[in-house]
Amino acid sequence: MNYNVNEKGYYGVFGGAFIPEMLYPNVEELRQKYLDVMAEPDFKKEFNQLLKDYVGRPSPLYFAKRLSKKYNTKIYLKREDLNHTGAHKINNTIGQILMAKRLGKTRIIAETGAGQHGVATATVCALMGLECIVYMGEIDIARQAPNVARMKMLGAKVVPALSGSRTLKDATNEAIRDWINNPVNTHYIIGSAIGPHPYPDMVTRFQSVISEEIKWQLKEQEGRENPDYVVACIGGGSNAAGTYYHFLHEPDVKIIAVEAAGLGVNSGESAATSVLGKEGIIHGCKTLLMQTSDGQITEPYSISAGLDYPGVGPMHAHLAKTGRAEFMAITDDEAMTAGLELCQLEGIIPAIESSHALAIFEQRTFKPEEIVVVSLSGRGDKDLDTYIKYFKL
Amino acid sequence: MNRIQNKLQEDKKLLSIYFTAGYPSLNDTVTIIQDLEKSGVDMIEIGLPFSDPLADGPTIQASSNQALKNGMTSEVLFNQLKDIRKTVNIPLIIMGYFNPILQYGVEAFCKKCQEVGIDGLIIPDLPVDVYHDEYKTTFETYGLINVFLITPQTSDARINFIDSVSNGFIYMVSSASVTGSQSGFGDENTAYFKRIADMNLKNPQIIGFGISDSKTFTQATQFAKGAIIGSAFIKFLSEHPIDKISKFVTSIR
Ligand SMILES: Cc1ncc(COP(=O)(O)O)c(C=O)c1O
Numbered sequence: 001m002n003y004n005v006n007e008k009g010y011y012g013v014f015g016g017a018f019i020p021e022m023l024y025p026n027v028e029e030l031r032q033k034y035l036d037v038m039a040e041p042d043f044k045k046e047f048n049q050l051l052k053d054y055v056g057r058p059s060p061l062y063f064a065k066r067l068s069k070k071y072n073t074k075i076y077l078k079r080e081d082l083n084h085t086g087a088h089k090i091n092n093t094i095g096q097i098l099m100a101k102r103l104g105k106t107r108i109i110a111e112t113g114a115g116q117h118g119v120a121t122a123t124v125c126a127l128m129g130l131e132c133i134v135y136m137g138e139i140d141i142a143r144q145a146p147n148v149a150r151m152k153m154l155g156a157k158v159v160p161a162l163s164g165s166r167t168l169k170d171a172t173n174e175a176i177r178d179w180i181n182n183p184v185n186t187h188y189i190i191g192s193a194i195g196p197h198p199y200p201d202m203v204t205r206f207q208s209v210i211s212e213e214i215k216w217q218l219k220e221q222e223g224r225e226n227p228d229y230v231v232a233c234i235g236g237g238s239n240a241a242g243t244y245y246h247f248l249h250e251p252d253v254k255i256i257a258v259e260a261a262g263l264g265v266n267s268g269e270s271a272a273t274s275v276l277g278k279e280g281i282i283h284g285c286k287t288l289l290m291q292t293s294d295g296q297i298t299e300p301y302s303i304s305a306g307l308d309y310p311g312v313g314p315m316h317a318h319l320a321k322t323g324r325a326e327f328m329a330i331t332d333d334e335a336m337t338a339g340l341e342l343c344q345l346e347g348i349i350p351a352i353e354s355s356h357a358l359a360i361f362e363q364r365t366f367k368p369e370e371i372v373v374v375s376l377s378g379r380g381d382k383d384l385d386t387y388i389k390y391f392k393l
Numbered sequence: 394m395n396r397i398q399n400k401l402q403e404d405k406k407l408l409s410i411y412f413t414a415g416y417p418s419l420n421d422t423v424t425i426i427q428d429l430e431k432s433g434v435d436m437i438e439i440g441l442p443f444s445d446p447l448a449d450g451p452t453i454q455a456s457s458n459q460a461l462k463n464g465m466t467s468e469v470l471f472n473q474l475k476d477i478r479k480t481v482n483i484p485l486i487i488m489g490y491f492n493p494i495l496q497y498g499v500e501a502f503c504k505k506c507q508e509v510g511i512d513g514l515i516i517p518d519l520p521v522d523v524y525h526d527e528y529k530t531t532f533e534t535y536g537l538i539n540v541f542l543i544t545p546q547t548s549d550a551r552i553n554f555i556d557s558v559s560n561g562f563i564y565m566v567s568s569a570s571v572t573g574s575q576s577g578f579g580d581e582n583t584a585y586f587k588r589i590a591d592m593n594l595k596n597p598q599i600i601g602f603g604i605s606d607s608k609t610f611t612q613a614t615q616f617a618k619g620a621i622i623g624s625a626f627i628k629f630l631s632e633h634p635i636d637k638i639s640k641f642v643t644s645i646r
Contacts, residue, residue: 022546280492295467
């Protein structure tokens with residue numbers, strides 16, 4: 001079984017490029033050039049240099065001793081929260097800004113949910129001196145205020161998305177409309193492993209540094225490259241794709257994908273796409289999608305803005321369909337509790353997105369000798385307001 | 394021969410109107426179609442509303458939202474249209490995004506179109522390549538003409554490919570934009586209209602996006618077989634009762 005994208009842009013039956021003709025020239029140019037550009041020695045050198053000196057990679061692979069003791073297994077945290085700007089998102093924006101420059105683009109647009117991708121995009125635009133416009137749902141602007149301020153300080157223009165559920169899906173719609181209106185000078189930096197081919201594959205490749213590092217870091221610490229499990233939360237699926245990438249074809253590594261159940265999978269207020277979704281088309285790709293029987297996209301819900309998306313990246317839809325990954329759904333309450341537990345056991349305040357991945361230890365037992373690597377995709381600073389309200393701090 | 398192909402052979406410039414089915418009220422669909430024909434419109438695009446219309450500006454987004462709130466679905470639309478061919482003769486095209494059609498089932502959707510007398514489809518997010526490889530024979534089985542878009546950025550090679558796959562007309566998007574965001578055409582637009590006209594394609598072209606009044610209609614049809622008005626008509630419907638439709642049409646030509 002192949003879990004990577006094929007030459008037509010599909011992962012099994014999922015993927016492709018279902019885009020209006022207006023976007024074709026840009027997406028096609030990217031499709032033709034992305035692999036060649038990424039293979040250029042100059043590109044690789046600049047990318048790796050920035051990941052090292054600017055982002056601060058490699059990010060530590062940290063053995064969480066007290067957490068491991070509590071759950072009687074070996075838990076390692078991949079510390080993407082320690083990256084510059086506080087999440088894994090910057091791995092992708094560094095790659096894409098270098099791509100945009102090589103394609104001769106001068107104006108950058110992005111969508112954002114939690115604001116982490118928006119901040120990471122604003123950051124690289126400041127770094128490269130490029131104009132930056134970030135679309136963000138009106139609801140998310142309210143619940144992630146610190147990140148909105150950060151983007152503004154970094155020189156980005158933050159445009160509220162006022163349509164639909166006014167969250168990540170609608171911000172993505174607005175970014176795509178902007179790209180239709182500005183087809184020549186603009187590059188769209190998509191923030192997750194979603195969108196038309198080649199975006200899911202390109203984003204996955206830029207994020208794959210996460211699993212590349214896990215391999216040698218685990219070898220150093222445990223004498224073996226492969227853990228028993230890799231675990232990550234899934235919004236669109238970019239930190240997950242990066243965490244899984246070098247293990248996809250290692251059958252002894254089990255994959256766990258954690259979705260946001262919101263108030264409960266069957267509560268009507270959820271974002272658990274692999275359970276609630278059916279095959280459909282969103283933002284240019286065929287994937288699992290939450291929708292009505294008439295094919296209208298439904299509005300998801302999660303306490304975490306970064307997981308509040310009605311689809312998943314096509315690679316993850318394929319991993320779900322083939323059974324390569326085990327999907328779990330974690331509620332708001334379970335995630336918040338797990339987040340607080342990490343603070344108190346390890347002194348790390350996680351992003352609420354990442355807290356979803358940490359919550360699986362209450363649901364599922366692992367053997368004492370098993371090694372479980374969890375992607376700690378981001379830090380919780382941006383979520384303080386939500387934590388304060390939730391725990392009445 | 395399909396009604397669209399017949400209409401394209403008439404020796405006149407064609408006025409085509411887009412409206413969102415189920416807007417302003419759920420059951421206005423048939424009345425709007427009948428009134429548009431009576432007012433002299435040559436062809437109609439019936440918009441099947443979608444929750445996330447990527448290629449549409451605020452006006453059509455709003456009419457789509459309202460139509461969905463009113464209860465419009467593919468099934469409701471086909472029911473409303475079941476007797477439409479008893480009263481209406483001009484070509485009717487359904488314009489909608491791909492996901493609702495995919496959920497209905499592409500073949501079932503095409504079959505239903507043929508049953509009620511729909512002549513063609515415009516599906517902006519179904520790329521020509523996918524259509525060509527996966528759906529062309531289904532469309533042809535049910536006598537449907539599929540219409541593709543081209544834009545100022547579409548390469549000549551791709552235009553020629555689209556021309557070869559088309560058997561009705563080519564939908565020329567007037568400029569790089571979502572629907573409804575143009576106010577009048579400048580030199581850049583007319584240069585593009587002329588460039589395409591000079592390609593002498595097998596299929597005639599109809600220009601859409603940004604046609605809003607008699608001036609833009611005349612400009613566009615100087616170079617093309619016809620023009621499509623969408624947002625401007627939706628805006629009119631949002632401001633006038635539907636029995637004033639003929640007023641809008643006569644203001645165009
Ligand atoms: C910290 C963090 N983790 C996870 C996500 C979810 O995105 P993805 O599934 O692409 O990793 C986000 C998105 O904003 C995030 O900020």
